[in-house]
Amino acid sequence: MEINLISDTVTRPTPGMLDAMMSAKVGDDVFKNDPSVNALEEKVANFFGMEASLFFPSGSMANQTAIKLHTQPGEQLICDKYAHVFNYEGGGASFNSGVSCKLVDGHRGMMTAEQVAESINPPDFYHSPLTSLVCIENTTNKGGGACWDFEELKNIREVCDQNGLKYHLDGARLWNALVAKGENPKDYGNLFDTISVCFSKGMGCPVGSVLVGSKKMMDKALRIRKILGGGMRQSGFLAAAASYAMDHHLERLQEDHQKAKEIGEVLQNLDFVKKVEPIETNIIIFELNESLVDSDSFLGKLTENGISIIGMGQGKLRIVTHLDYTQEMHGHFLSILPKIF
Numbered sequence: 001m002e003i004n005l006i007s008d009t010v011t012r013p014t015p016g017m018l019d020a021m022m023s024a025k026v027g028d029d030v031f032k033n034d035p036s037v038n039a040l041e042e043k044v045a046n047f048f049g050m051e052a053s054l055f056f057p058s059g060s061m062a063n064q065t066a067i068k069l070h071t072q073p074g075e076q077l078i079c080d081k082y083a084h085v086f087n088y089e090g091g092g093a094s095f096n097s098g099v100s101c102k103l104v105d106g107h108r109g110m111m112t113a114e115q116v117a118e119s120i121n122p123p124d125f126y127h128s129p130l131t132s133l134v135c136i137e138n139t140t141n142k143g144g145g146a147c148w149d150f151e152e153l154k155n156i157r158e159v160c161d162q163n164g165l166k167y168h169l170d171g172a173r174l175w176n177a178l179v180a181k182g183e184n185p186k187d188y189g190n191l192f193d194t195i196s197v198c199f200s201k202g203m204g205c206p207v208g209s210v211l212v213g214s215k216k217m218m219d220k221a222l223r224i225r226k227i228l229g230g231g232m233r234q235s236g237f238l239a240a241a242a243s244y245a246m247d248h249h250l251e252r253l254q255e256d257h258q259k260a261k262e263i264g265e266v267l268q269n270l271d272f273v274k275k276v277e278p279i280e281t282n283i284i285i286f287e288l289n290e291s292l293v294d295s296d297s298f299l300g301k302l303t304e305n306g307i308s309i310i311g312m313g314q315g316k317l318r319i320v321t322h323l324d325y326t327q328e329m330h331g332h333f334l335s336i337l338p339k340i341f
């Protein structure tokens with residue numbers, strides 16, 4: 001049995017999703033006449049109670065478009081030191097928008113409103129870059145799938161309002177946070193200038209992300225997407241998968257979260273595991289007691305058993321549960337773990 005737990009991006013479309021894709025009505029989305037893309041964009045905008053949205057090939061492109069929308073070259077954005085926009089988008093903030101990132105030393109990828117306020121450069125001090133944007137991530141990826149306290153997100157909005165800053169949410173896994181905390185997506189729509197969401201992670205789609213915001217913002221985003229090479233033609237096949245996922249794969253994220261908790265409990269009881277970070281959603285980050293077992297031999301043993309997980313650097317290992325990780329695989333994995341050494 002092959003068990004791939006390196007990421008929730010490894011899923012294949014389900015038969016139901018493939019059916020939805022195969023029967024999708026499509027057009028040419030660059031001419032804005034693909035009915036399936038138009039329907040998805042309306043659906044996601046309504047879900048968040050925002051005016052408009054735009055379909056993208058990747059989450060990185062959606063985030064990069066948001067950064068471009070909200071900044072001018074030479075300016076600065078504020079984000080946590082773990083942020084995807086800083087660490088994992090190939091330096092796109094500087095390449096595409098000519099902006100620098102002020103990194104905040106937060107907790108599990110999350111910062112406080114006070115830390116954000118302290119990170120703003122005084123606007124009249126012309127020696128330092130002008131701060132214009134705050135980016136946050138929910139759930140946090142490098143922070144181990146942690147969910148924000150919504151009150152703190154509101155506090156940061158206040159800091160943004162007081163200082164004329166825009167506020168972007170990298171919501172690649174916002175779905176997981178919404179389900180884990182039973183939150184209302186419209187509360188998020190109310191709070192942020194723009195939100196990006198991924199369909200190629202927990203939602204199980206092959207490709208696709210959406211950026212949500214005001215009509216005016218999305219009109220501008222359309223041009224930026226074109227510049228970045230993200231205009232797609234019969235992308236309705238992909239949008240149909242995303243629509244299907246919203247209807248069928250959202251509530252079930254709870255199952256991924258439950259399985260992650262159960263894996264965490266087993267790990268916690270192994271003497272060669274030093275520490276398991278709190279598990280809130282579908283990501284498990286843990287460290288080995290390297291004097292007993294080093295990461296390489298642990299990963300090697302798992303590989304021998306057909307199980308893949310990933311190293312995060314600094315002795316941290318990561319497991320991510322997802323749609324294609326079945327109950328049968330789960331039982332097998334849990335029974336193998338205590339026997340592996």
Ligand SMILES: *Cc1c(COP(=O)(O)O)cnc(C)c1O
Pocket residue numbers: 057058059060061063084085137139140141170172173198200209
């Ligand atoms: C995966 C991810 C993205 C987008 O990644 P793509 O591979 O470009 O789709 C953005 N932010 C976070 C936090 C992510 O985990």
